[in-house]
Amino acid sequence: MDIEKLVVVGASLAGLRAVEGARKAGFEGQITLIGAEPHLPYDRPPLSKQFLEPGSDELEAPFFRTVETFSGELDAEVVLGAPATGLDTENRQVLVGERRVDYDALVIATGSTPRLLPGTERLSGVHTLRTLDDAVAVRQALTEGARTVVIGAGFIGSEVASGANKRGVPVTVVEALPTPLVRATGEAMGHAIASLHERNGTRLRCGVGVSAIEGDDRVERVVLADGSVLDADLVVVGIGVVPATDWLAGSGVQVDNGILCDENLWTGVPGVYAAGDVANWFNPVLGERQRMENWTAAAEQGAAAARNAIDPANARPYGTVPYFWSDWYDVRIQFVGSPDADEVRVVDGDPETGDKWVALYRRGDRLIGALTLNGQAVIMKYRVMITKGTSWDEALAFAEARKARMAEKAAARA
Incomplete structure (x- = not known):
């Protein structure tokens, strides 16, 4: 069928990226973005970081886009302060209270709610x-x-x-x-x-x-x-949080720790895709089912789900090496990959006393994850290695060679 009406439920980062992704892919039809909160989409990581630190009292809300951007550049109707209350997949309608919003393609990006x-x-x-x-x-x-x-x-x-x-x-x-x-x-x-x-x-x-x-x-x-x-x-x-899926009861969309999706972020229900915290999808890069609660996944999945929703005949799998970060006490913690490992080995620094270290995760004979404290210069190198399926021995050799180079540079500066 022709896709003329795209509805995105969830005025989140994933929801915003779905709207933007559809337009970037050349979609010229009608887009409706539905959000439970009264606010336009905003950036969540700063809320527990910069937003709470000393001197932040006058920090403005981290909105991604203005009202004018949605009405102009993105040409999208935004329905805020009104959560979706049900989904009629037979008639392809999202229920928002007494209102019914028709869709040809739907991206669910309702995220999660705190316990x-x-x-x-x-x-x-x-x-x-x-x-x-x-x-x-x-x-x-x-x-x-x-x-x-x-x-x-x-x-x-x-x-x-x-x-x-x-x-x-x-x-x-x-x-x-x-x-x-x-x-x-x-x-x-x-x-x-x-x-x-x-x-x-x-x-x-x-x-x-x-x-x-x-x-x-x-x-x-x-x-x-x-x-x-x-x-x-x-x-x-x-x-912790739980995926925001209660409103999908009776819709036929399968829910089990989020919305069950295939590698294309498709729910198995015609026209319905999911993205962000709410999506439990098969990640072909790591070969496992995942539900990721991080900024990077939300941004990437929103765009991927929208592209597949508006052009299902040419749907492409979404695969990634997960990445998240957290800032505590002026240090940055970063993780890539999966923590489901057979072995974890510290390859640089001392986690007990140091403020800079690297730990690698092994599953079978391949590198599956990396955790760093103040390791901004190296973490993405490990992400690339995981994407390529680098072996454990190769990862250890890289870590050892890098450690030796850093020691040589430190000695030269002394």
Whole structure:
């Protein structure tokens, strides 16, 4: 069938890139972008990084595009503050409350929603950090010097803790698991990264859960499972996210830890594709099914899904080596590849004491991942190597040769 109407659900980075990708591919039909928030698409990484640091109180919201860009250059209708409430795949319609929006091709980019702690809804001062409004509220509390407890030592929670620390605000990070960041970086390196907290003066409590968050109208304390009590004016809950798929119930779109897609980001339902946090797709580069919650994947998948949606006869697989980064305490953590490895080996530096190191991940006889602290000069080299299927022995040889070159340069400067 002719594709004349493209609908994108999710005014996110992936959603924006879908709109832009369709236009860049020459699509001249009607485009409608539907977003649950009242805001135009904005950049999320700064919300837990620069947006919270000292001197950021006047920092403007990181919008990607203006209203004029959508109405002019992109020629797209934008429907904001109105979440999609259902999907009728038989009649090819997205339900937005009482409204029905017709589509010939659909890209779902609804992202994910934060997990909440039950029983905290009535307490002010308890926040997740997912949206622009969340970030504004958390920043205001930090500006006022709120005693802060972060629940969850993942990347978002840790970035919040870093921002609080830089402001001189007392902050404690609570993590239920004995080792943080296992899903993102693997067991071996989670402790090494988490140690950055205590090395920078942030208290970290691992292996203990939260029993209760207490207060009258406003949060006053966090009670831990071991009976200890943490006084708090601000609690930021960073215990992960879930794909935003509830609105798809009864649609026929298959959901299992996100929307199940093939290598083309196609859901198996005619005309329906997915991108970003919500897409659980088969990655042909690594040969495994993945759902990625990072900026790079959202940007790339949005454009790829839109191109395939408007021209399904010429759909191309989307494959990539995942990449994400996180900034804590003036250091940059970067990861490429997959943490699902048979071995992790530190090939440069000392994670226990150094502020610059590299760890490589092996699966079988090939390089499958790389994790660096302040390794901006080398991380993308490893990403290219993973893309090419470089062997473990070749990766180790490269690391050893590079380490030797760096030592020679350091000696020459001394």
